[in-house]
Amino acid sequence: MRHKAVFFDVGNTLLYPHPSVEAVCVEVASRYGYLAGLKEFSRALSVADGYYLQRYETDDSFWMDENKAVSMWVDFYELLLREVDIDGDARMIAQAIYDEFGKTKRWKLYPDVITTFEKLKSKGIKLGIISNWDGRLPELCLELGLSKYMEFIISSALVGRVKPQPEIFKLGLEKVGIEPANVVHVGDHYYADILGARNAGITPVLISRESDLNIEDSNCLVIKNLFELTKSNLF
Missing domain, CATH: 1.10.150 (DNA polymerase; domain 1)
Structure with a gap:
């Protein structure tokens, strides 16, 4: 794997x-x-x-x-x-x-989130959150039931780093103790998530839930939901 x-x-x-x-x-x-x-x-x-x-x-x-x-x-x-x-x-x-x-x-999880987390965790894969968000993110994740699946939750406003800076991704890498070549980052924003992950040496995956997103030369996997992530050949 x-x-x-x-x-x-x-x-x-x-x-x-x-x-x-x-x-x-x-x-x-x-x-x-x-x-x-x-x-x-x-x-x-x-x-x-x-x-x-x-x-x-x-x-x-x-x-x-x-x-x-x-x-x-x-x-x-x-x-x-x-x-x-x-x-x-x-x-x-x-x-x-x-x-x-x-x-x-005021927030709802997409229906594929928990199932995907459980499937990834069952394979021994470590999970984390890296988001450009305000300081309310950790509490929100706790109340939505996400925290129990996570090794860490990083909010940009709390660490003074922002995606796509590689430093914010490196904070996550330090938390899990895994080399960037062995890590995937999933996000919906090309600039923040795809370029940011790639600059940190992490494999980027672009998710486009609401539309058929077709970014030329993205050089990454593009998915419409997280079920497609677990069915990919990344794991």
């Missing part, structure tokens, strides 16, 4: 917002008397997503600091709220939305 450990990203790899980002925004805004609907928030989300991508591509260092990560997300939700014409209370509600996503009930 060549690969002895698998590292995982979190968002859009292991879990997703429940029932959706838009639905949570509708619910929280309604607590403050604002009745914008799902369609309005869906349109606004595309604008906020554009803001996130521009900020991430310009300088992703906010993921290395808890305060900066929180500020980025509150900015994100404030922009989203202003796009649906919520102005006066936007900052306060944006903070409330951010706080809401710290609750376990």
